[in-house]
Amino acid sequence: MSAAIDVRDLFRVHQTPEGDAAALQGLSLTVREREVVTVLGPSGSGKSTFLRILAGLDRPSAGTVRVFGVELGKLPAADVARYRTSTVGYADQHYQRALSPELTARELVALELGLAGATRAERLRRADELLERVGLAGKRDARPSELSGGEQQRVAVAASLAHKPKLFLADEPTGELDAASATLVYETIGELVRAEHCTAVIVSHDPESTLIADRIVRIRDGRVSEETARGTGAQESIVVGRGGWLRLPEELLRRSGIHSHAVAKLQGHEIVVSAAMQEGVVPENPTPTVAAPRDTRVIAETRNVRKVYGSGATARAAIDDLDAQFPSSALTAVTGPSGSGKTTLLHLLAGLELPTSGRAVVLGTELTKLGRAERARFRSDHVGYIGQQPGLVSALSALENVELALAFRSRPLDGAREALAAVGLEERAKQRVSRLSTGERGRVAIARALAPRPELLLADEPTSRLDQANALAVGALFVRLARDFGAAVVCATHDPLLIEQADVILRLG
Numbered sequence: 001m002s003a004a005i006d007v008r009d010l011f012r013v014h015q016t017p018e019g020d021a022a023a024l025q026g027l028s029l030t031v032r033e034r035e036v037v038t039v040l041g042p043s044g045s046g047k048s049t050f051l052r053i054l055a056g057l058d059r060p061s062a063g064t065v066r067v068f069g070v071e072l073g074k075l076p077a078a079d080v081a082r083y084r085t086s087t088v089g090y091a092d093q094h095y096q097r098a099l100s101p102e103l104t105a106r107e108l109v110a111l112e113l114g115l116a117g118a119t120r121a122e123r124l125r126r127a128d129e130l131l132e133r134v135g136l137a138g139k140r141d142a143r144p145s146e147l148s149g150g151e152q153q154r155v156a157v158a159a160s161l162a163h164k165p166k167l168f169l170a171d172e173p174t175g176e177l178d179a180a181s182a183t184l185v186y187e188t189i190g191e192l193v194r195a196e197h198c199t200a201v202i203v204s205h206d207p208e209s210t211l212i213a214d215r216i217v218r219i220r221d222g223r224v225s226e227e228t229a230r231g232t233g234a235q236e237s238i239v240v241g242r243g244g245w246l247r248l249p250e251e252l253l254r255r256s257g258i259h260s261h262a263v264a265k266l267q268g269h270e271i272v273v274s275a276a277m278q279e280g281v282v283p284e285n286p287t288p289t290v291a292a293p294r295d296t297r298v299i300a301e302t303r304n305v306r307k308v309y310g311s312g313a314t315a316r317a318a319i320d321d322l323d324a325q326f327p328s329s330a331l332t333a334v335t336g337p338s339g340s341g342k343t344t345l346l347h348l349l350a351g352l353e354l355p356t357s358g359r360a361v362v363l364g365t366e367l368t369k370l371g372r373a374e375r376a377r378f379r380s381d382h383v384g385y386i387g388q389q390p391g392l393v394s395a396l397s398a399l400e401n402v403e404l405a406l407a408f409r410s411r412p413l414d415g416a417r418e419a420l421a422a423v424g425l426e427e428r429a430k431q432r433v434s435r436l437s438t439g440e441r442g443r444v445a446i447a448r449a450l451a452p453r454p455e456l457l458l459a460d461e462p463t464s465r466l467d468q469a470n471a472l473a474v475g476a477l478f479v480r481l482a483r484d485f486g487a488a489v490v491c492a493t494h495d496p497l498l499i500e501q502a503d504v505i506l507r508l509g
């Protein structure tokens with residue numbers, strides 16, 4: 001089979017007044033025709049940049065990108081536009097932006113074909129066929145507002161494939177969905193791209209996405225670092241770059257106690273890499289354990305809390321008779337299946353919602369007894385909240401966003417830099433949020449909530465858009481906030497990396 005995508009030594013440098021970022025640094029990758037590739041990699045490693053270049057939305061700074069024999073870097077602008085509308089089908093996490101609210105599912109899918117000059121009958125036939133394939137034939141007359149997030153995304157995926165593109169690209173298509181809907185969306189993508197004979201490149205943090213892939217490619221620092229072919233039982237192979245560069249997985253480095261320097265020795269035909277022992281330096285414990293908290297007190301608690309949504313026949317209890325305590329100096333992980341009331345519990349503890357019955361008490365104050373304005377003041381004084389959407393001011397820099405949160409609470413602004421450094425964004429601090437990658441934005445939101453050092457920190461799936469290394473780092477940061485300042489940190493999460501680091505696990509549902 002011939003190569004659908006052939007990328008060699010691709011560089012992309014983003015130049016901005018706030019500083020340059022080398023998003024891609026010599027990335028090379030070949031994708032066969034009809035192959036489905038999932039791209040994984042840490043936040044800021046260049047995944048979205050790579051996908052945007054493949055989609056013809058961004059241009060390479062250097063290197064070559066050939067898609068179906070066409071070199072994108074040399075294509076005149078008009079041809080790039082044609083390439084985008086005929087060869088590429090593109091989906092990202094913002095399905096709401098992709099779907100006009102006044103159109104039905106059928107019209108939305110047919111619309112994509114209208115642009116390609118098909119007759120109305122043809123368009124509707126094709127729309128029906130695609131909606132049938134994504135399991136939404138029964139909802140073809142529904143408008144986006146009448147569909148769930150997962151259903152809207154399946155319509156968006158069907159629409160992106162209506163014009164029979166040869167290349168399907170998706171950037172974290174389930175970034176805004178819960179786990180159950182995400183699974184369905186990936187199954188839909190897998191079936192559809194195979195039925196339509198597409199070549200597909202999908203960027204994701206969701207392990208679910210790798211189940212539909214023929215090959216998994218990892219990107220690090222703007223280069224391909226590892227590749228795994230699925231189903232062959234083969235080990236993950238590490239890509240050896242030009243000049244012998246190869247990147248070892250963090251997990252291996254951690255377990256072998258390798259930190260800043262290593263030595264490599266040839267043993268027979270194998271290379272053994274081990275930690276370089278510097279004089280007087282004792283190797284660090286490869287898995288540092290933080291002592292369990294002592295002398296804790298209850299920071300927040302729920303007493304007989306019940307929260308019902310809807311009324312009459314449609315009433316449903318999201319939380320039923322919950323007695324739970326959240327201790328100081330500890331990280332509590334709240335887990336449970338989709339719909340088990342995790343976000344609701346965080347809302348109740350933040351005083352964003354009130355229980356139908358029972359009491360939510362934080363720092364001895366019964367939130368139920370406070371008015372709306374008093375609850376807002378209480379929140380601003382004592383509670384940090386990290387929602388599923390980062391909710392940042394995109395025209396301001398990362399630093400300004402964090403400073404704003406401190407200024408709002410009349411706290412000194414110098415904590416802002418420190419908080420950004422703690423989430424690994426020291427170097428990106430001055431960059432405008434609109435120019436940051438998805439995971440970087442998520443980390444700014446974490447820094448913003450941490451900076452005022454709240455006594456109660458609530459976080460809703462804080463690692464869902466982060467890679468493993470960043471997820472571990474965020475967990476460690478939460479534990480540190482708890483230990484150093486006696487905060488109660490409560491995370492709603494289904495991420496095993498975060499649950500592993502928790503002192504207390506509360507299972508709902």
Ligand SMILES: Nc1ncnc2c1ncn2[C@@H]1O[C@H](COP(=O)(O)OP(=O)(O)OP(=O)(O)O)[C@@H](O)[C@H]1O
Nearest residue numbers: 014023043044045046047048049435437438439440
């Ligand atoms: N328009 C831009 N201007 C300046 N810097 C940018 C721009 N776009 C991306 N960057 C920077 O380039 C790097 C790579 O960004 P990219 O969005 O490709 O990362 P990513 O791998 O998709 O990360 P994530 O998983 O967090 O979405 C990041 O450090 C980002 O801040």
Ligand SMILES: [Mg+2]
Nearest residue numbers: 047048437438
């Ligand atoms: Mg991205």
